[in-house]
Amino acid sequence: MILKDIWLDVKAVKERDPAARNPLEVLFLYQGVHALIWHRFAHWFYCHKLFFIARLISQMARFFTLIEIHPGAVMGHGILIDHGCGVVIGETAVVGDNCTIYQGVTLGGVGLNKGKRHPTLGTNVTVGAGAKILGSFQVGDNCTIAANAVLLNPLENNVTAVGIPARPIKISGVPIPKEVKAEVTMESYCRMEERIRAMEQTMTELQTELSHYKNNDSNESGKEALSDAEE
Secondary structure, X not given: OHHHHHHHXXXXXXXXXXXXXXXXXXXXXOHHHHHHHHHHHHHHHHHOOOHHHHHHHHHHHHHHHOOEEOOXXXXXXXXXXXXXXXXXXXXXXXXXXXXXXXXXXXXXXXXXXXXOOOOEEOOOOEEOOOOEEEOXXXXXXXXXXXXXXXXOOOEOOOEEEEOOOOEEEEEOOEEOOOOXXXXXXXXXXXXXXXXXXXXXXXXXXXXXXXXXXXHHHHHHHHHHHHHHHHO
């Protein structure tokens, strides 16, 4: 089973990396394949609760390949780790079949709680160089996370996400319409200031008129009181 997984990884690199010339070159010279080979054995020991040996193998792989895959991580078939320097994959991470991971990628967790704390990637997911996927959530099939993006939320299938924090910009290759946000320009600010001044002037006029009515009412009531007193 492990040999079959190794062959599928070699085949994936040969098919998806234009620089790969033949399977032997991939098998002997590609550190991404080496890291996956080491991980296949480390994961076997991890599943049999031989945690020290599993972690020892993963640390040796990290030393030689500069790719750190925790032995508890579940890796699918046909995975391409291209260049791979600086890749970190956490203990409870799950990487689906035919995924492509570039250098500097982190599949990390947030918080210190036990249990599932790392992301799950579906099939045919591409993670660009330097991207960070942090947290326990699902990334759907055929998704693309752009280089240097920081993904903190789950994605549906066939979504392209970019930015910090990452946000979807395409679904199945179709761009998502941008939300039009009202921008406060100097012209709009001046118009708003003019309206406020007009409102203040109107309020002043209304207050003057109201005080005038109050004075007239008080004068009339005073005259009525005097006439009543004379009578």
